Amino acid sequence: MTVDVPKELPMVKLEYVVAELERVRAKKVLVQAPQGLKGVALQLSEELSRRGFDVMISGGPCWGGCDLALNEAAAVSADAIVHLGHTKFVKQSTIPTIYLECRYEHNVDVEQLVMKSVHLLRPAKKIGLGMTLQWLNLLERVKQALENHGFSVLYGQHENGRLYPSQVIGCDYTTIKSVESKVEKFLIVGSFFHGLGLSMITDRCVVVADPETMHVEDMTQITRKVLMQRYAQIYAFRNSRRVGVILCTKPGQKREGLAASIVSALRKAGKDAYVLVLNEVDERFLPDEVFDAYVNTACPRISIDDHAKFKKPILLPSELMVALNLSSWEELIYSYEYFRWCMRND
Amino acid sequence: MTVDVPKELPMVKLEYVVAELERVRAKKVLVQAPQGLKGVALQLSEELSRRGFDVMISGGPCWGGCDLALNEAAAVSADAIVHLGHTKFVKQSTIPTIYLECRYEHNVDVEQLVMKSVHLLRPAKKIGLGMTLQWLNLLERVKQALENHGFSVLYGQHENGRLYPSQVIGCDYTTIKSVESKVEKFLIVGSFFHGLGLSMITDRCVVVADPETMHVEDMTQITRKVLMQRYAQIYAFRNSRRVGVILCTKPGQKREGLAASIVSALRKAGKDAYVLVLNEVDERFLPDEVFDAYVNTACPRISIDDHAKFKKPILLPSELMVALNLSSWEELIYSYEYFRWCMRND
Missing domain, CATH: 3.40.50.11860 (Diphthamide synthesis DPH1/DPH2 domain 3)
Structure with a gap:
């Protein structure tokens, strides 16, 4: 099953990118995106090209905000990078970088996803909630659905504000670890990958609920094996x-x-x-x-x-x-x- | 079968590298080598390290002289690159680069290799000879052995001197193409890879003789397929x-x-x-x-x-x-x- 990424690049985002590129006086632009968003990168490139920018697409893999295409941009003398799908990770001032988040905006059946998680979360009552960037729009709906099932839900802040409240990335679970002492189990809305990462660094049970596949899994056994x-x-x-x-x-x-x-x-x-x-x-x-x-x-x-x-x-x-x-x-x-x-x- | 690369790094080469590094006043050195020479790269690194240089090894692939580790060297602020196994390809002046050729110095049974090629080269009499860098020490012996079998042998110069006489690389067959009109067939001493490259850009029959595997092959059929x-x-x-x-x-x-x-x-x-x-x-x-x-x-x-x-x-x-x-x-x-x-x- 592939994720239903918005077919149309929202105009509001396009205007934001154009305004930012004009602000930094960029003419030559390198657009970078992880694999799943290369199609959105192409759409954006077409629009920017139509508006007179000299656009190139980063063709290499992009594993996260850590994997910023600074070397590629320098090699082709790009004036700016537009980086899709991740929040800022790297402190750098060499090449202006515009971060464009891409949250999934199609309908997710949050009630069903939470329903499938409930039996794995019980008998715990206090749940720590973590999410990956692309699902962050679901945060309040997931929290509400869990509360409707009688759970109390907590999520934390990142220690230096680099990530959104509740947000997790593959190597940084600071937000959710900050509520560890107050919860009995964790729920990650995201992928197996993020569930495993958290589960390796906590003795609490971690359940992962993936809105893409609607698959729900308790990570305990696999974590022991890993x-x-x-x-x-x-x-x-x-x-x-x-x-x-x-x-x-x-x-x-x-x-x-x-x-x-x-x-x-x-x-x-x-x-x-x-x-x-x-x-x-x-x-x-x-x-x-x-x-x-x-x-x-x-x-x-x-x-x-x-x-x-x-x-x-x-x-x-x-x-x-x-x-x-x-x-x-x-x-x-x-x-x-x-x-x-x-x-x-x- | 693996190639018997000299087990000991020849001291004369080590002294050359040290002298060059001292000449450019390098303290921090990045050593780069293609896969087959990573062991030699390690030996060299050990020796340089022992002599007080701060040494790192390029861990990425290295596909040729075109694939110079300038980005890696810049990323770690290396003062110089030592590049093994290829001749200079890239014009650059940003980071001093010392090219260290590594020719195979163990005994190759040249007579047997040529003997195996003879029936594929006949009935031609005039042969164009090409070699890859690591076998260049065999040039005169191969030429002599072919002449002993009654062939006349030609090899050319590179048009701007970037390659040695007779030398071929994966994308540049200028030396050997320069004698094309005077020969009936070509013999490449090197790998299948180099034989194929030449064969695609000439209507003459190309035979490849690989001193590593002692395998000899007429490239005509495979080239048509490619x-x-x-x-x-x-x-x-x-x-x-x-x-x-x-x-x-x-x-x-x-x-x-x-x-x-x-x-x-x-x-x-x-x-x-x-x-x-x-x-x-x-x-x-x-x-x-x-x-x-x-x-x-x-x-x-x-x-x-x-x-x-x-x-x-x-x-x-x-x-x-x-x-x-x-x-x-x-x-x-x-x-x-x-x-x-x-x-x-x-």
Whole structure:
């Protein structure tokens, strides 16, 4: 099933983009969007082109607000980037960037979605609610529907306001973690991907309700399995001699200081370690005949969600601390520490 | 079978690299190598690190001298790049770059390799000889062995000296094409990949002899098949409405002027056309639900060698001219024009 993205680009959004581009005096514009919104990117490009802008579309993947096409824009000397589908993640001032949120505006049967979630949420009464950006328009309706079933519902603020109230992204669950102590279970309105991310860093049960597929799932079992896989990688990592420390050049995933300190820690632990600089962390190109294992300072979800693609262990910085006996697995799992290092960008 | 790359990095090369790095006063160094030389890259990194340089390894793929890691080097503020395995391709002055050729130095049974080629080269008497960089040390021995079998052997110079005499790369066969009128057949010492490239742009028979696998092959049949596949893509392209014109950000594959003129030509021909800016042309991320076809101004070999991976036609600029009836297929095939546009870099 594909999502019914609005067929027409709303004129109000187009006018906003045009006004912003005129404000920053942009002529040459790079439009960037994640895979699911490439069609909207094309629509927007057509409209902007018709209005006299020199428009190019970013053709590469776009994994989040962290994956801002600054390098591409610089390569073609674009005056501005229009970035679709994510909120601002990267602090940068080199190229003016206009963020255009794309919330799904077709009708979602919220009552049915909540109804399907109810038996997974009970017997809990206090629910923490998290949402991904594209469903945020449903927030009050979901909250109301849950309350109609007798639940009390909380959602939090992001600690520095970068995300909307209740909003979650793949590596940042700050908003919803902030109400953890007051709730018994969590409900994520979004995808399996976001449900799993939260579930790894909380000991509360997480239920995910996906308005796209209308699928509802309790993440407890799958999370245990994923954490066992992670522990197996940590265990396997201990036998490695040569370690590649992955440093990503994507603006919001570049953590050079972290990579350097990991190289130091590995060398201190008697391993050979080198920084591997790359843009896309692609399993096809990691030199597995050279390295026995990797530490991934880029997007944490590459290790979590794609681990089966990699032939060698590919640990997160937090997991490395366990591998080097600098912290304990029991302390790490279900804790905020698992992804906290992602908050560090150079 | 894997190639027996020299286990030890020759000290003379190490001293050369160190001297060059000192000459340009580099402290922070990015070492880049294609997949097969990542082990040598690691050895070099270890040695440079031991001598006090701050070393990082480029972890991304490296498809040729065109694929110079300028973006990665800039992202980590490297003072210099050491690029292994290719000759200089990109004119650039932003970051000092030291090119380190890596020729295979283990014993190749040249006599046996030539012996296996002889029956495919006969009854021709005059042979044009081409080689890839890593086998160039074999040039005189191969020439002599062919002469011992009664052939006369020619190899040419590159028109502006960018390549060694007889050297071929995946998109540039200028050296060997320069002797075409004087020879009956060609012998490429290198891989299937290079044999195919030459064979597409010459009506002479091409034989490839691969010292790595000791495999010898006449490229005539496979080339006909590949050209038929190319024509099928040209034919399918004609029905497309929305075309993505791929503009690559790799320093030696960026052809912005060419991409812009292709967009104009396509629009004049009544099609919707947009420039798609990306670094790796990865079939997994091209938005096939948005575009009906692509024109690829990046590496030509992506279209030729990987066409089966793409769901939609992905033409080269020269092939587009045929699709738009601006030149004929008969004129294009077996001609220098097929890849000539690649000589244009911004």
